[in-house]
Amino acid sequence: MGILSSAHGRVLLFVFHLIFNAAAAAAAAGRWDLLQGSIGVSAMHMQLLHNDRVIIFDRTDVGPSNLTLAGGACRHDPNELSMKVDCTAHSAEYDVAANAFRPLTVLTDTWCSSGTVAPDGTLVQTGGYNDGDRNARTFSPCANAAACDWTEHQNVLAVRRWYATNQILPDGRAIIIGGTGQFNYEFYPKTNGADAAEIPLPFLSQTHDPEENNLYPFVHLNIDGNLFIFANNRAILFDYVRNAVVTTYPEMPGGDPRNYPSTGSSVLLPLKPAPTEAEVLVCGGAPTGSWVQASQHGNFLPALATCGRIKINDAAPEWAMETMPMPRVMGDMVLLPSGEVLIINGAGTGAAGWEIGHNPALAPVLYRPDAAPGARFAVQAQGTVPRMYHSTAVLLRDGRVLVGGSNPHERYVFADVEYPTDLSLEAFSPEYLDPAFAALRPQIISPLLLINHGTPFPLRFHVGQLSANGVSVTMASPAFATHSFSMNQRLLILETMNPRAVGDAVYEVIATAPAKAALAPPGYYMVFVVNNGIPSEGVWAQIQ
Ligand SMILES: *[C@@H]1O[C@H](CO)[C@@H](O)[C@H](O)[C@H]1NC(C)=O
Numbered sequence: 001m002g003i004l005s006s007a008h009g010r011v012l013l014f015v016f017h018l019i020f021n022a023a024a025a026a027a028a029a030g031r032w033d034l035l036q037g038s039i040g041v042s043a044m045h046m047q048l049l050h051n052d053r054v055i056i057f058d059r060t061d062v063g064p065s066n067l068t069l070a071g072g073a074c075r076h077d078p079n080e081l082s083m084k085v086d087c088t089a090h091s092a093e094y095d096v097a098a099n100a101f102r103p104l105t106v107l108t109d110t111w112c113s114s115g116t117v118a119p120d121g122t123l124v125q126t127g128g129y130n131d132g133d134r135n136a137r138t139f140s141p142c143a144n145a146a147a148c149d150w151t152e153h154q155n156v157l158a159v160r161r162w163y164a165t166n167q168i169l170p171d172g173r174a175i176i177i178g179g180t181g182q183f184n185y186e187f188y189p190k191t192n193g194a195d196a197a198e199i200p201l202p203f204l205s206q207t208h209d210p211e212e213n214n215l216y217p218f219v220h221l222n223i224d225g226n227l228f229i230f231a232n233n234r235a236i237l238f239d240y241v242r243n244a245v246v247t248t249y250p251e252m253p254g255g256d257p258r259n260y261p262s263t264g265s266s267v268l269l270p271l272k273p274a275p276t277e278a279e280v281l282v283c284g285g286a287p288t289g290s291w292v293q294a295s296q297h298g299n300f301l302p303a304l305a306t307c308g309r310i311k312i313n314d315a316a317p318e319w320a321m322e323t324m325p326m327p328r329v330m331g332d333m334v335l336l337p338s339g340e341v342l343i344i345n346g347a348g349t350g351a352a353g354w355e356i357g358h359n360p361a362l363a364p365v366l367y368r369p370d371a372a373p374g375a376r377f378a379v380q381a382q383g384t385v386p387r388m389y390h391s392t393a394v395l396l397r398d399g400r401v402l403v404g405g406s407n408p409h410e411r412y413v414f415a416d417v418e419y420p421t422d423l424s425l426e427a428f429s430p431e432y433l434d435p436a437f438a439a440l441r442p443q444i445i446s447p448l449l450l451i452n453h454g455t456p457f458p459l460r461f462h463v464g465q466l467s468a469n470g471v472s473v474t475m476a477s478p479a480f481a482t483h484s485f486s487m488n489q490r491l492l493i494l495e496t497m498n499p500r501a502v503g504d505a506v507y508e509v510i511a512t513a514p515a516k517a518a519l520a521p522p523g524y525y526m527v528f529v530v531n532n533g534i535p536s537e538g539v540w541a542q543i544q
Contacts, residue, residue: 029431040067043404059111108132127161170517360386
């Protein structure tokens, strides 16, 4: 009997292995969860704040949203293009831990705007449309989170900013670059008289094309404090202090446009400990002529499947081209705490704009920057909700990626269209969150509050199976996501010493904060311990 049952057990085990391995081979990595079927507002813009709330907003001129303002309030705006009296919200706050949301009140139009988080953790949104295009709006997380709402700052910008890009600077101000009809930049807040006016940036007019536009330029703060600015198919390294071009990079091979409406995406790749080089990755977009073909002829061309990667501080920088597993326009690129890049959302054909994207790119792709060329991309588990124009994705502190939005229509349209306005929120969990890695997943047990540039700090964590190679500590900024670009997004891999055991499966690692504000501008970051590729949940730290 014993022999029989044990033989039987072995057969069962064998069959189980067959089934399990077949399932593992078939199922792509990562997992999708629906968090909210409808938050009532389409997530055109998203920003995570250090109280683990995500501030979400759309435009105000879409007609009624599906979320009522609190307490029966209504917005009265005689200049509003759509509804002079509007009792619905066009902004919402999503509470990650509670998986709950509440309406927020924006007073003027925030359509296609930009933002940064100030060093004190306040979201500083700039620009928009119509009566809101020269406004800034701030949102400060407060202790009684349910009481916080937007504060409007009327006509504080030098010029109207619609489709501009912001980048936080080492001194904590934001630089606001470009926008429709604006071949210039300005700073906000205005700390002195010299800050008041806009400053010309000829690169933006040089890369402007009325059809292959260059809106929402990709901007990254380089390790030397200069700005890498990519528009259309070209890039410069720009010294905003002297208003001077430091480097003109070669045009990206192929010459196809990558910015709105030929919307690709871009990240500054994770910075190495004490970095001496920095690399930028630009992925996807739409080929030359695609927007005209789509918007004027109903001809939806395949999106670009190529990425360009460049070492921006090389003496003779060159683009290295790579090919994604599938074409993608309007994809979002999210830096993960593991040091990988997630490429998510978007479409396989057409361009950005109303009604002109098709073939939703439902499967995200993971990009491993340190793998050998040709072995860097891995297709992830497919989602079910098309995330087309006006969709967004942001990293959460727990390592998931919050995905929302998609509204390729002028108003909210829920029926009789191929891609209805989507008001849901989903989470994509990268493979590192798989329960199979529980023993490898560190858990930080020392809360971090303040770190200083260049200064070592200890982190205590618990882990079942410490990697023989030690751990790494990474630091991610919470980014402002809109139109497939995450402004201010950066991930730093810190210098660390080997962890030492300080208790039962408890270790302490000493990490050194980035040396200067050009590497990590002041503000809040999520700090992670990564063990064999598996990140802990992050802890918030403020660097100053
Ligand atoms: C939004 O409201 C409209 C009108 O009441 C309704 O038809 C639609 O189902 C709602 N959709 C969502 C996603 O909330």
